[in-house]
Amino acid sequence: MMYDFMLAWRNIRNRPIQALVPIVVVALAIALSVSVIVVADATQEGIIDASDPFGMLVVGRSGSGQELVLSSVLLQGVPIGNIPYSVYEELANDEVRVQLAVPLAFGDNVNGARLIGTDRNFLELRSSQFAPPAFQVVEGFWFDDEGSFEAVLGWEAARQLGLTVGDQFRSIHGVGRGIAENQHTERYTIVGILGRSNTAYDTAVYTQLESMWNAHEHEDDNHDDGETPFTIGRVELQEVGGAAERGEVTAVLVLPTGFSEQIQIAQQFYLDPTLQAAFPGQELSELIGILNQGQQALNLIGYLVLGIAGLTIFLSMYSAILARRQALAIMRSLGSTRLSIFRMTIFETLLISLIGAILGRILGYGLAMAFAYVFSIQNAIPMPVRFLWDLEAVLWILSIGVGLLAGLIPAWMAYRVNVVDNLFSS
Amino acid sequence: MTLQLTGINHQYPSPLGKPRQILKDINWDIKGGSQILLRGVSGSGKTTLFNIIAGLMQPSSGTVTLDGTDIYGLSESKRDRFRSTHIGYVFQTHHLLPTLSARENVVMPMVYGKRFPQAEHKTRAEFLLEQVGLDSFGNYLPRQLSTGQRMRVAVARALANQPMLLLSDEPTASLDEESANQVMDLMQSIAEKEKAILLVSSHDPALMTRFTQHANLAQGHLAVQEVTPS
Numbered sequence A: 001m002m003y004d005f006m007l008a009w010r011n012i013r014n015r016p017i018q019a020l021v022p023i024v025v026v027a028l029a030i031a032l033s034v035s036v037i038v039v040a041d042a043t044q045e046g047i048i049d050a051s052d053p054f055g056m057l058v059v060g061r062s063g064s065g066q067e068l069v070l071s072s073v074l075l076q077g078v079p080i081g082n083i084p085y086s087v088y089e090e091l092a093n094d095e096v097r098v099q100l101a102v103p104l105a106f107g108d109n110v111n112g113a114r115l116i117g118t119d120r121n122f123l124e125l126r127s128s129q130f131a132p133p134a135f136q137v138v139e140g141f142w143f144d145d146e147g148s149f150e151a152v153l154g155w156e157a158a159r160q161l162g163l164t165v166g167d168q169f170r171s172i173h174g175v176g177r178g179i180a181e182n183q184h185t186e187r188y189t190i191v192g193i194l195g196r197s198n199t200a201y202d203t204a205v206y207t208q209l210e211s212m213w214n215a216h217e218h219e220d221d222n223h224d225d226g227e228t229p230f231t232i233g234r235v236e237l238q239e240v241g242g243a244a245e246r247g248e249v250t251a252v253l254v255l256p257t258g259f260s261e262q263i264q265i266a267q268q269f270y271l272d273p274t275l276q277a278a279f280p281g282q283e284l285s286e287l288i289g290i291l292n293q294g295q296q297a298l299n300l301i302g303y304l305v306l307g308i309a310g311l312t313i314f315l316s317m318y319s320a321i322l323a324r325r326q327a328l329a330i331m332r333s334l335g336s337t338r339l340s341i342f343r344m345t346i347f348e349t350l351l352i353s354l355i356g357a358i359l360g361r362i363l364g365y366g367l368a369m370a371f372a373y374v375f376s377i378q379n380a381i382p383m384p385v386r387f388l389w390d391l392e393a394v395l396w397i398l399s400i401g402v403g404l405l406a407g408l409i410p411a412w413m414a415y416r417v418n419v420v421d422n423l424f425s426s
Numbered sequence B: 001m002t003l004q005l006t007g008i009n010h011q012y013p014s015p016l017g018k019p020r021q022i023l024k025d026i027n028w029d030i031k032g033g034s035q036i037l038l039r040g041v042s043g044s045g046k047t048t049l050f051n052i053i054a055g056l057m058q059p060s061s062g063t064v065t066l067d068g069t070d071i072y073g074l075s076e077s078k079r080d081r082f083r084s085t086h087i088g089y090v091f092q093t094h095h096l097l098p099t100l101s102a103r104e105n106v107v108m109p110m111v112y113g114k115r116f117p118q119a120e121h122k123t124r125a126e127f128l129l130e131q132v133g134l135d136s137f138g139n140y141l142p143r144q145l146s147t148g149q150r151m152r153v154a155v156a157r158a159l160a161n162q163p164m165l166l167l168s169d170e171p172t173a174s175l176d177e178e179s180a181n182q183v184m185d186l187m188q189s190i191a192e193k194e195k196a197i198l199l200v201s202s203h204d205p206a207l208m209t210r211f212t213q214h215a216n217l218a219q220g221h222l223a224v225q226e227v228t229p230s
Helices: A002-014 A016-051 A065-073 A085-093 A120-124 A155-161 A209-222 A259-270 A280-323 A325-333 A338-379 A389-415 A419-423 B046-053 B076-086 B102-113 B118-131 B147-158 B177-194 B205-210
Strands: A057-061 A098-110 A113-118 A137-140 A150-153 A188-194 A205-208 A251-256 A275-278 B002-012 B020-031 B035-039 B061-066 B087-090 B165-169 B197-201 B213-218 B221-226
Touching: A002 A016, A002 A338, A016 A065, A016 A280, A016 A338, A016 A389, A057 A065, A057 A259, A065 A098, A065 A251, A065 A275, A065 A280, A085 A098, A085 A251, A098 A120, A098 A209, A113 A155, A113 A209, A150 A155, A155 A188, A188 A205, A205 A209, A251 A259, A259 A275, A275 A280, A280 A325, A280 A338, A280 A389, A325 A338, A325 A419, A338 A389, A338 B076, B002 B046, B020 B046, B020 B197, B020 B221, B035 B046, B035 B177, B035 B205, B046 B165, B046 B197, B076 B087, B076 B102, B087 B147, B102 B118, B102 B147, B118 B147, B147 B177, B165 B177, B177 B197, B177 B205
Parallel strands: A113 A205, A150 A188, B035 B197, B035 B213, B087 B165, B165 B197
Antiparallel strands: A057 A251, A057 A275, A098 A113, A098 A251, A137 A188, A150 A205, B002 B020, B002 B061, B213 B221
16 A cells, blocks of 8 residues: 555656646645634634723723724724713722723824823733733833823834833824824823733823823814814814813723623613613624624635635546556556555545645645734734644545545546556557 | 466457457467467467466456466456466566656566565565666666666566566567667576576567477467477
8 A cells, every 4th residue: 555655656746747736726725714714713812812801891982882892992993982081980989880990091192003091990900800910011110190191101002113111202183093193282201111911902002091181172272263183274084983082081991890790780881872881702702703704705715716626636637547547557467456556546636635735734824824913913903823723624634535536536547447458559 | 387278269349340350269388487489470469369368358268377377267356466476578668667767667566466575675676677787777767768778677577576477579679689689688598597488479580599489370370389499
């Protein structure tokens, strides 16, 4: 059997170009499937990891719960609006039902990095009860809640902005670069830098709520002529939700004291026409569900390409057997059995399929890693690419199945080669 | 050890409807160590007879018995193996496998025949190549060898399993005189040494003096005659 395998390998080496085409097609098919599944897994893991420390509930302006969670947990998209600061105060003072409440005020950015107004409670966020705090100051210190225009940089923000403790910056209106190029006059002083948390919050800059409110008040004072800070020329740029003004926050992250308390709080806000409480887990699960539908569609394409790959192997082997009939007849005349010839042909298609499958894995994981890298840079959500052992069994079975199916007819042709007719044919 | 052909008849289908009888009631006993030249014009059935003897083509009727074994009484797979271990066949065109080196071509019948342990295959192949004067060409692919060298590799391959019957179909047809003599000397000396039957089919007049037994195939009938070397 090993000898048949060696001969199959020799046959492939002897016709590298003809063998390369089906190998490449198999590799592309496997790469497509692998990259889609691995990217989907990494996205899912990335979203789950990135949302881990942010509590069980997010309270914000009524509207789409998914948008609220996306904007306040994953820092994606534009916040849907602001809510009174008193909502936060009520939650923070509700010691019976609320273990932790963290205010978040959005509306400004620092060269594209979101500026988030919050307080010291932010440092209490953690992924589970006994886990260490998700956000820890690694350089300098966290600002004094009573202080003014002090800022702390997220790990990635410090790297991207090239700022460090002691540096100063001026914020710009809007949650993202390009929404409004309207710079505030106040200068923030950086007092600390946070360690890496592997969440989107690594890309943010933090300051006191009071400082954000003050910045916006001064901005309004500077525009007493009636022109809004978001008007450039005659075009008014609409900033969805707007920046949190004095007495407002954009969202409150809430960690209830227990499950029943969590339900109570959710029901309380469910009845409120202007507020909502969204469950990050639920909203993100729905989002992942939508992503999975897309993944399934791409998987179908992957299977289709794999089918085409099988057809390519078949055609390649079919023509190879036609061209090799005399060699097969010689082998038979030297004592090779029909079964041995059949086995050699199947080994050849299997080898083509398996080489393609291995290359496909390398290509697929490479593509997935490249995509994850670009995605994490663009969206600040780390995407952990994992080797999916569960996927291996399916992929190997598929690869072997395709190789076997594609090889059956050519192997049968080889099996039935007429020795005498082909031995003496020119 | 003998080769016995009993009542061999063979016919090919004809487009005109009536089958064409190519071999007619051939009975032939050949003793071990015999060296016989099979003669006949083109189309007389020499190659058909060789293929039948080699177990590659079942005759329309009759039996072929080699060393007491009815070749066509064996299953196909057993016959394949029997051919590998008992019969060496040198074809008119060398029929070396182009993807394998000279040594690997010689090893192939040993792998299928399983007469020698696997560990000995390489050594034996090198020994056989040395016998045919190609000891330094083991790693060469057939396309890197001359026509005469290829034929010598084919002879070495045919001898791989120490066959008791060596068939050679028009061995000199594609060779120059010098190469033809080398190949014939080689086959005859090795067959003599191994006490194997050597059957050579040819209509090359130059070979006539090399054999004391001639078998003439004409009109489907075989006539064997002893000749005196000139």
